[in-house]
Amino acid sequence: MRFIPLLLPAFLLSLAAPASAAGLDDPFATDALLPLKPSPMLAGRVGGAPCATDLPATALAAIDAVDLALCNNPQTREIWANSRAQAAQLGVAQSAWLPGLSARATGSRIFTEARDYNQNSAALTLSWLLFDFGQRSANVDYARQLLNAALATQDATVQTLFLAALQTYYTAQATQAAVFSASEAERAASEAFKAADSRYQVGAGTPADRLQAKTALAQATLNRIRAEGDARNAQGALANALGFDAQQKIVLAALPALAPETAFQKDVDALIAEARARRPDLKAAEAQFRAAEANVGYARALGRPTLSLATGPTWQDVGGVVTQGGNIGLTVNVPLFTGFQTTYSVHSAAAQADARAAQRDRLNAQIALDVWKAYQSLTTATQSLLTTTDLVASAEQSERVALGRYKAGVGTVLDLLTAQSALASARLQRIQATLDWNVYRASLAQAMGALDYTLLQGSAAVEGRP
Template identity: 25%
Template sequence: MNGFNGKLKLVLLAAAASVAAFAAEPLTIEEAVRIAKANAYEVLAAQADSRRARAVVSEAKGSLLPTVTVDGQYTRFAAESTVVINSKEPPIVIRPIDQKSVALNLSQRVDIFGVAGLAISGARALFLASEAIVASAVNDAALRAKSGFLDVLRAEELVGVADERIANVQEELRVARLKNQEGAAAKFDVIRFEAELATAEQERLQAANTLDLAKAAFNEVLARDISTPVELVKPGPVPAVARPLADLTELALQQRPDIVAAARRLDYQNRYRRARQKDGLPALNLSGGITYNPDAGGLGGMQSDASATAVLSFPLFDGGTRRARVSQARADEDRARILLAQQSRAVEKEVKQAYLNVESARQQIETAEKGLELARETLRIARIRYEAGVGTPLELSDANVVLVRARTALVDSTYGYRDAIANLQRAVGIEEIFV
């Protein structure tokens, strides 16, 4: 038994190790987006709503099909009913003590004026709207996955910036101590760089905490345990957006899922209003049935019987209910039309804002690269001046701070550009915005 338990523990440990290795496998941004699309709670909820909408379409189609029922009935009375016509003959049973019957009934609604057809097409419009909402949820999940992915990479690079600052300050401290031992620098210089090193180490700790939080948020976006190890593959360079703003705006108005959903809801409201306008028209219902009574007896008793009925109903007066329903449906249709126009204008604005943000972010990268080049040269000169005894610790410290700011600005602008691209893709509703 102990041997079996030992083997079981080894198997469990091996399985846990394989799971951990799989969880720590480096992710590309495309893989992260795929996982988010499959696991995002909003997507799963939207898919459930879509399945329900599909079932509503099936329910609406069922209204055009016949309804068939089978009824079985058994009745036992306290006594049979008889009647005596001739005293010389046995009494005639007019109701047996037991009665059994089976009935097959069929009813069919005839859609004379297409009301049921409007109900079916309206339900289908709502289903297509729900499918568009699923696509919108998928787009939102993709954006969150990209943003979370880029936030982790940004945080990792900022940890690298903090490490570089620590290395720079450690070098300045080493030089200051050496100069102090040689009598070429005051003890104050050493104390100043020691304080600056402590500050740099504290900032490095804060950067590491920010990285841990970014990884937890990224795991949450992927709908997995927030403590799952995160290893990411840095994406390649992002191509420039080649399509003009007018083309991207037109694409968004044609393909953006929330625009499609709003248009489908307007289509539904239009069909619903037309159906309500036909509520006052005549309605035709057909029905038929076959009844089998094995215990038929008595006067006029029949073992089987069949019947057919056609009912044509003409609504005469409903107290104004139909007119009120038509007014409500027309108001709902007008509201859906207004919301579609409002959504279209909002999408146009969103695409334009995202497009301008991409252009601005691209220019910020160029500015940050020049700023970093200047900051590195400034630090190099400040070091030479300090080592030569003509510079001050304050000048060197300021140069280090400027370098940190320049590196941070380049990291922020680089990932800000990628964020802007992701937001533009979401605003347009498609990934292919580069050609």
């Protein structure tokens, strides 16, 4: 029987062998539960492209902007660190199933009237919690559900950053297109002024016509200057969102010619059901609720008995007399009364579970509204985009006719300026419709919980200016 304590440390080492094979840094392989850094969406890139930190050599496309925003934004590092911390907490909970091994050594010098002598002792103790009525199981389940919540929260945060990056990128594109539109309006106003001035010089036009044309040209110039300022601010905001200083020069790739899709036009009930199955924030809320339920079980188990094993060899040297031995024993701990601590701990944990359930149900209802609003916004943007195509085409034709009539002397300058103003307005509405369509398409994908790189891939359409 005395050899049993000596054999148990070897038994413990044999238990640790698989952990050594898996790696001492992570014996429970919790890192394998984590997604790619810094975003679970990076796996969606063609070829598994690495995380980007510098501007591409070519003009910046939307997919490049998202890469840079996700890789350089401190928030992605924060959520990645939170997920790693929660994965480590799962390892902490799992470690409670393994025995513990501790060593103790003491040494002292004893002084007496008869003689002085040394007294030394050492012991190696293995302790193992054998039975606990579900404490460890509940704690592991609690930690696992919190890890699931952290991973789902990471996914939701990534999609939020993804959408923000796209909004900033498309806003920069829209302001750049607005500069082009304002420059075209200024060129047209300049041509109208030259025509009015020519007619005035030969006596075919009135001073009022010339002044109206000059005023329109000054207004067009002012609009172009303001558009250029808005474009510079949008470029600075984009550079900041990508992790660079605001003065960083960024060349934007031309947007592809849009062919509005109608694939999203499905039964709204089906879209809402799909969103509830995919939304990472709802998954996080569900995991938080399940973690709270596990915490209720843990609180109940704290008031139940535990059974522990303790064993190990001992060694003692007292004045040169050496003795060796060992011990083995079982300990039963029965909490008889804790001042109602367990009772109130269970009440608190149950109330927290009810709160988590309410949060989950509230979010579940909010998802229906998110999908409905995003769906209607994209439907409106799609129809607007199709309509503004015809609007710009008719406004361009009207402006050409008005200019020709005015030069021919059969039209008024007011007709020309009105047509030019209508064309400038139509172009701006086309730019806004393009911005809305791109943003609302991404917003619907986020509302569905499906915003990733596939939204931006495979669209090798003919490039053109909106």
